[in-house]
Amino acid sequence: MDLYSFVQQLNIINNDEKNEEYQSQHVALTHGHINTEQLYISAEKLSAVEKAIKHKFRGSVSFRRGNQIIRKAKKQFHKNKSTILRFEESLLDVNGLNQLNMCPISLNVNETQLCQLILHCPLMINLHTWLQWANFFQPKYSTLRSFIIKHENQFKDLRLLETSTGEVFRLPIDANLAEFEYALNTMHIRSAVGYLCSLIIQEGQIRRFPINVYRTSMDAWFYHLRSLATLDNDHIDPMQHILEFLMYLPVLIGQSRIVEELILVPLDKVFGDVSDNTINPRTKLWNLANTQQRIKLEAWGYTVNVDEWKNEKKWSGYEELEERASDIKSENEFIQQQTTNTADVFEFCKNQCNVRYLSVLIYLTLRYFDISYKTTHTFLKDIGGLTGEVAHKWSNIFMNEKFDEIVGDARGGKRGDSFYDVYPELEQDARIFAVLECQKKAPSFKVYDLAQFIDKRFYEINNVIKTESNLVRSVQSCRLDLRCWGARFEAITNRPFFEGHERPDALAYRKQFIHYFLNNKDNYYQISSDENPCWITPKTPVPTILIYHDESTFRSGDVRAKRWIIDSSAPFFSKGHGRSVMISDFLVQHPSGPLFQLNEKEWMNAVKKYPDLLDNTDLRYEKYSTTVITHLGENP
Known part of the structure; x- marks a missing residue:
């Protein structure tokens, strides 16, 4: 049945052209039926079918000529005409089928070289995949197993494991x-x-x-x-x-x-x-x-x-639904972020151009790409433009009526002093407020906080009492202010301590510091960078052992995925609520071990001199080491 289905699916049989020169011996086949409608196969295509059969069934089907393939297909015919399962070979044309079972000409590897490749391949790597055996070598050398058996004398120092799924892995011959x-x-x-x-x-x-x-x-x-x-x-x-x-x-x-x-x-x-x-x-x-x-x-x-x-x-059946829900959630979050970014650009353009022009431009663009009226209306509303109804009205006027009418009232665009032109001191206060908030460890600063601060300072400057609930400067405008001041809203990551603090003197000293170590690297114990790293002992008369002091703080977890950050004031921000754990230790670059340790006598002398090493306090000292652990928090 597999052979019959395979032959029937080959496109070169089902799509034979009538103007070909046909071989005198032909067969009658058509989509799942025998002898219902004659379809002639040329000699070239019969040859391609033979190669496809040999490639697919790997010798499990024996035949001498192409017409034997058809006879076997007839013998294995059943009533099941299902085409749910498609064979990859059925998608190829004559040229594609004729290239099956052909070794790449550019791959110049003889048998001796191939044996060496197998002997030195990485451990626990599937040889079939690593050697590309099916594509590169099987047409010439048959199966990998038969090749290994043929060259068994050359592989006497080789240990292979064939798994239940047919994978072949090289194992170390001497293991302990x-x-x-x-x-x-x-x-x-x-x-x-x-x-x-x-x-x-x-x-x-x-x-x-x-x-x-x-x-x-x-x-x-x-x-x-x-x-x-x-x-x-x-x-x-x-x-x-x-x-x-x-x-x-x-x-x-x-x-x-x-x-x-x-x-x-x-x-x-x-x-x-x-x-x-x-x-x-x-x-x-x-x-x-x-x-x-x-x-x-x-x-x-x-x-x-x-x-x-x-x-x-x-x-x-719930796994697919959960994955789909997760994908939809991620897509919605992406769309929301893109909408916010577009709104910021729109807010900026509103200060330079008529909001009507912008809304009409966006409305006509979206409608040109067959975006529905409802989706267009929602998008315009989300970014702060005109409603879909109003944008449609002005679009109709622009295209079908007088052009002067759409620009007649000359509304929109900057034709007077902006908000900060009138209140420059308020802009300065707002900018300082934003920088201070971005410097805080807790990533809790929001654009709405800036809008509220500006609103409060506005009424303080004018010495009036607020009677309306509206903000004097919208959240969208405040978000644009932050971007203009160099702030960006991005994901919280582990930042290096020096971000935002690259002073020229620090850079010069760091360069000098690194230069010193590089010039004296032959004096230190080092680790090789090959696949199996090992210690490299210095050859100098007096080796140098490097000791590093490491201090790390661990927290309970991120409290927000993103935060506002200004490059010139990147903070040491808090990673989460609750108490933190700080660990201090000395690391030793020596084969004896990565951590600095004392022997029994040295430890007793240290305890004698510093008896608080044994005290059960918030500072916990690990025995025989320089490791100290402490919990940081409001109530230590």
């Missing part, structure tokens, strides 16, 4: 626990999974694998990830590394105790007991995963019984 742990700690996660799979193969079966030993290693790695996230505020989310580990792990190996014993147990142990962790770590992994990654997690969700990964919304 130390290499596995090193790969984890240096964040070479793909290599770590490769070592793990190789170690399992060495044991013969997963049930013989010493799970408890490697669970200890995974515990240590998880604690390491958590400490990195604590000490470095900009570090990648630990869950992202754990998710990456899961994505490299083959499905069947994972569901055979590995995911449960080496991932879930340490995950709950290390990240499940964090006091401020309001999200289940298993759920957080699911939330971080993209659509493709969730498919793999879902497989383990049902085989290992992880409720958070079962994706029950998908099977009940």
